[in-house]
Amino acid sequence: MYDIIGFDDEQLKGAGIDLGLTLSEMQSLREYFIHFGRNPEEIEIQAVAQAWSEHSCYKSSKIYLKKYFSDLKSDYTILTMEDDAAVVSINEDYAYVVKMESHNHPSAVEPYGGAATGVGGIIRDVLCMGAQPAVLIDSLYFGNPENSSGILTERFIMNRVIAGIRDYGNRVGIPTIAGSVDFDESYNTIPLVNAGCIGIVKKDKIVRSFVNKVGDLLIVCGGRTGRDGIHGVNFASKILDKSNEENKNAVQLGNPIIKEPLIHAVLEINDMGIIDGMKDLGGGGFSSAVSEILYAGGVSAEIDLDRVLLKDKNMKSWEIWVSESQERMLLALSEQNLKKAEDIFNKWGIEFSVIGKTVSNENLVIKYKNKKIMDMNLAFLTSGPIYKRDFKPKKQTKVETVVREPENYRDFIHEFIQRPNICSRFNIVRQYDFTVRGNTINRPFIGFPNHETHSDASVFKAIENSPIGISVTSGSREKSVDIDPYEGTIEVLMEAYKNTICTGSIPNGVVDAMNFGNPEVPETMYNFIESVHAISDFCKKMNLPLVSGNVSFYNETEMREIKPTPNILMIGTIDDVRKIKTPEFKRENDPVYLVGELIDSLAGSEYAEVFKSKFSSLTKADYELLKEIMGKIHDGYNAIMSMHDISQGGLLMSILEMSFGNDLGIDADVSSLEGNTSTKLFSELGTAMLIEVDSNMEEHFLKIFNGIPLIKIGKTLKNNIIIKDMGKTIISENKEILRNLWEHGLDKYI
Amino acid sequence: MRIRVEVKYLENVEDPEALSIQRNLSLLGYGNINRVKTYRVYEFETSLDEHDSFEEINTISEKILTNPVIQEYKIEKISD
Numbered sequence A: 001m002y003d004i005i006g007f008d009d010e011q012l013k014g015a016g017i018d019l020g021l022t023l024s025e026m027q028s029l030r031e032y033f034i035h036f037g038r039n040p041e042e043i044e045i046q047a048v049a050q051a052w053s054e055h056s057c058y059k060s061s062k063i064y065l066k067k068y069f070s071d072l073k074s075d076y077t078i079l080t081m082e083d084d085a086a087v088v089s090i091n092e093d094y095a096y097v098v099k100m101e102s103h104n105h106p107s108a109v110e111p112y113g114g115a116a117t118g119v120g121g122i123i124r125d126v127l128c129m130g131a132q133p134a135v136l137i138d139s140l141y142f143g144n145p146e147n148s149s150g151i152l153t154e155r156f157i158m159n160r161v162i163a164g165i166r167d168y169g170n171r172v173g174i175p176t177i178a179g180s181v182d183f184d185e186s187y188n189t190i191p192l193v194n195a196g197c198i199g200i201v202k203k204d205k206i207v208r209s210f211v212n213k214v215g216d217l218l219i220v221c222g223g224r225t226g227r228d229g230i231h232g233v234n235f236a237s238k239i240l241d242k243s244n245e246e247n248k249n250a251v252q253l254g255n256p257i258i259k260e261p262l263i264h265a266v267l268e269i270n271d272m273g274i275i276d277g278m279k280d281l282g283g284g285g286f287s288s289a290v291s292e293i294l295y296a297g298g299v300s301a302e303i304d305l306d307r308v309l310l311k312d313k314n315m316k317s318w319e320i321w322v323s324e325s326q327e328r329m330l331l332a333l334s335e336q337n338l339k340k341a342e343d344i345f346n347k348w349g350i351e352f353s354v355i356g357k358t359v360s361n362e363n364l365v366i367k368y369k370n371k372k373i374m375d376m377n378l379a380f381l382t383s384g385p386i387y388k389r390d391f392k393p394k395k396q397t398k399v400e401t402v403v404r405e406p407e408n409y410r411d412f413i414h415e416f417i418q419r420p421n422i423c424s425r426f427n428i429v430r431q432y433d434f435t436v437r438g439n440t441i442n443r444p445f446i447g448f449p450n451h452e453t454h455s456d457a458s459v460f461k462a463i464e465n466s467p468i469g470i471s472v473t474s475g476s477r478e479k480s481v482d483i484d485p486y487e488g489t490i491e492v493l494m495e496a497y498k499n500t501i502c503t504g505s506i507p508n509g510v511v512d513a514m515n516f517g518n519p520e521v522p523e524t525m526y527n528f529i530e531s532v533h534a535i536s537d538f539c540k541k542m543n544l545p546l547v548s549g550n551v552s553f554y555n556e557t558e559m560r561e562i563k564p565t566p567n568i569l570m571i572g573t574i575d576d577v578r579k580i581k582t583p584e585f586k587r588e589n590d591p592v593y594l595v596g597e598l599i600d601s602l603a604g605s606e607y608a609e610v611f612k613s614k615f616s617s618l619t620k621a622d623y624e625l626l627k628e629i630m631g632k633i634h635d636g637y638n639a640i641m642s643m644h645d646i647s648q649g650g651l652l653m654s655i656l657e658m659s660f661g662n663d664l665g666i667d668a669d670v671s672s673l674e675g676n677t678s679t680k681l682f683s684e685l686g687t688a689m690l691i692e693v694d695s696n697m698e699e700h701f702l703k704i705f706n707g708i709p710l711i712k713i714g715k716t717l718k719n720n721i722i723i724k725d726m727g728k729t730i731i732s733e734n735k736e737i738l739r740n741l742w743e744h745g746l747d748k749y750i
Numbered sequence B: 001m002r003i004r005v006e007v008k009y010l011e012n013v014e015d016p017e018a019l020s021i022q023r024n025l026s027l028l029g030y031g032n033i034n035r036v037k038t039y040r041v042y043e044f045e046t047s048l049d050e051h052d053s054f055e056e057i058n059t060i061s062e063k064i065l066t067n068p069v070i071q072e073y074k075i076e077k078i079s080d
Helices: A009-019 A023-036 A042-051 A062-069 A104-109 A111-127 A154-172 A232-236 A245-250 A256-271 A285-295 A317-322 A335-348 A378-383 A409-416 A478-483 A485-502 A522-541 A606-610 A625-635 A650-660 A677-682 A695-704 A735-743 B016-027 B050-065
Strands: A077-079 A086-089 A094-102 A132-142 A176-183 A192-202 A217-222 A277-280 A300-304 A328-333 A352-359 A363-368 A371-377 A440-442 A445-448 A451-454 A458-461 A469-475 A506-515 A546-552 A565-574 A591-595 A640-645 A664-669 A689-693 A710-718 A720-725 A728-734 B002-009 B039-045 B071-077
Touching: A009 A023, A009 A042, A042 A285, A042 A317, A042 A371, A042 A378, A062 A522, A062 A546, A086 A506, A086 A546, A094 A111, A094 A506, A094 A546, A094 A565, A104 A111, A104 A154, A104 A192, A111 A132, A111 A154, A111 A192, A111 A256, A111 A277, A132 A154, A132 A256, A132 A458, A132 A469, A132 A565, A154 A176, A154 A192, A154 A256, A176 A458, A192 A469, A192 A506, A192 A565, A217 A256, A217 A285, A217 A335, A256 A328, A256 A335, A256 B016, A277 A285, A285 A300, A285 A317, A285 A328, A285 A352, A285 A363, A285 A378, A317 A363, A328 A335, A335 A352, A363 A378, A371 A378, A409 A606, A409 A728, A409 A735, A440 A469, A451 A650, A469 A485, A478 A485, A478 A565, A485 A506, A485 A522, A485 A565, A485 A625, A485 A640, A506 A522, A522 A546, A522 A565, A591 A650, A591 A695, A606 A677, A640 A650, A650 A664, A650 A677, A650 A689, A650 A720, A650 A735, A677 A720, A677 A728, A689 A695, A710 A720, A720 A735, A728 A735, B002 B050, B039 B050, B050 B071
Parallel strands: A132 A176, A176 A469, A300 A363, A506 A546, A664 A720
Antiparallel strands: A077 A086, A086 A094, A094 A192, A132 A192, A217 A328, A217 A352, A277 A328, A300 A352, A363 A371, A440 A458, A445 A451, A458 A469, A469 A565, A506 A565, A591 A689, A591 A710, A640 A689, A664 A710, A720 A728, B002 B039, B002 B071
16 A cells, blocks of 8 residues: 555655656656545556556657647548547448557567467457457567577577467467568567457447447456456566566466457347447556546446456456456447347357446446445546657768678579578468468468469458458568668558559558657657658658557667567558459560669668668658559559569569569569669669569550659569679579578578 | 476466366366366487486476476476
């Protein structure tokens, strides 16, 4: 019990450390309770600590999210940045629901459970909008796989994160269709796990994340509440500390076997149209979910904590209130509909309990064992502090980069294509079920069966009686963002845009998952603000809505922090999934064109990593050109045989990936590109992509693409890869030799 | 030298596999099962002496087989 109203500042500060609250936050708490002439109960203090944590109230980021993101809507968005997930219209009757969230801190401590519950949590976010979860997305960032300096080795972290995603996703029966895996030393012992989910909902079945009816029952269903998962949120807002014993309580494994029937039950109840409001129980447990569902609806509630079903009878009241036990949903419905819901819960074997009733009051009241243990103003509890933190750019000394050329290109390419950031993702993604539910049309791997290549974006068929498809791509370019947070973030968005249009889809919505270090460090805050600013500018210029997002700060150890990692999930639509374009070469003797601008710089590239070349700036890219390119793609659609963007690994990897999915290679000459051989082959920047053109329609293609930067680099041929520059042969090799090296790059780690 | 390593979840970690088994047993009519726990058991045969075997298996258990945040392990010699 804290004697807060009697504490001086020194004592307040001490008490605040335990709770993860600052002195000024503790002072406003003291003021509040002095006003009411009493000390807080433990549960009240704990509820405030949850609600005011960075993870729950976005106190460092809110001001900038408001400034840059508030006007990025579109006439087809239904809900953006309001409820637990975004809702965006697909056609007259249906909408998609999307959300991406980080689960970085839990995954650093217990990779398997952390990643699994990340997937479980994001499914609930989509489910609580009334949507059927349709596909999962995971963007993962790992340290150097050779590193073993932490308590857990990088290999252990990587393998267990992947296993967690695999086991949860596969068991719950939702396909994991897209994502990314990056490696960088800055993620050593601090992996990032960004999990996304897209669901499909009938427009008349959308459920809001608030309740505004007085007299409604609040029901919790699914898993029971236990001591597992206590203080997850506070711990997400703290720096990872090797000796942090209390972290142990925050760890859970997740239980997809409960989740699966829970999804069925919730959707069936929703089909009856009786749910007045719904939220998932995630970070902060009841404390966050109950306060937020009420506050957003302008009502309050009386909660009877004795009615919560527990895993452990000896839990303290505050532990029940803040527990983040998995697989729980919170529903609001009227008393007369309880029986209908009960029947469905019983049918699916789902436990539930009525924990309270909404009232028209400003205070949230909780009773436990016949005693009132909480009586607090909801607005005070829920709104939380907002900070305008100091920010300043990182001191960059201008470096003149001398880029080295490899002594022997063939040997270099052999090594290069096996690098963890470049090689195939088969060992990872083939563990995931990406076809369950039967709607995955463009898979993560595409081409000759069992001899595929990477696809640009995955596409799934969204609605049963319609050919409409939704494309999904997700990733970041932390090495570029680290050089220049603004231009680097633009590169991330451009890559997502290119991936989307390479499938023939039209970009439709952007979701950001921002992963940064300590917001109290001005340079980190600057990176964050610049990155958010870039997203805002890009979305405005490209007429794209920013539909939902997530901010994860404090991704750091005591010694260092991660590279700034804005992960972008882009959603696109295609009117008919039978028209999808794929990256693998289709035919012999087709001309191959480089379309768009390849920037003559190796900044942020994997090639620069090999030679440890440093860069202090990124060249500005003319990204609006991409809109024009997309228009041309659709005008000349039938002339296009295959398309692939140029990104990680540069032009070389684009050529190779296009040839890896089939028995075709290329005879290419890159002499007419600007720069020296290394920048031509390995630059990852700009609007450039490769298009294989139907040889019978080349003239038509050239006419359509008139006005767009266009360079013919060669033509497809059987089996061999030949690349020449300025009269020199850079490589001439059977593509299978190269594919084999690329395919097995991760074998020694996974 | 034969060594047995038994890995189990710490007391406060929920074991979803065990819960599923328990739940399904009760559906099958075995209503008297109050708790199920799952363990993972490894057996190793080494060409080292007892001391070195224990040391090596201990490192393997700590670094590769378990995460101390959720699991604990016990190493025993298997006598034939």
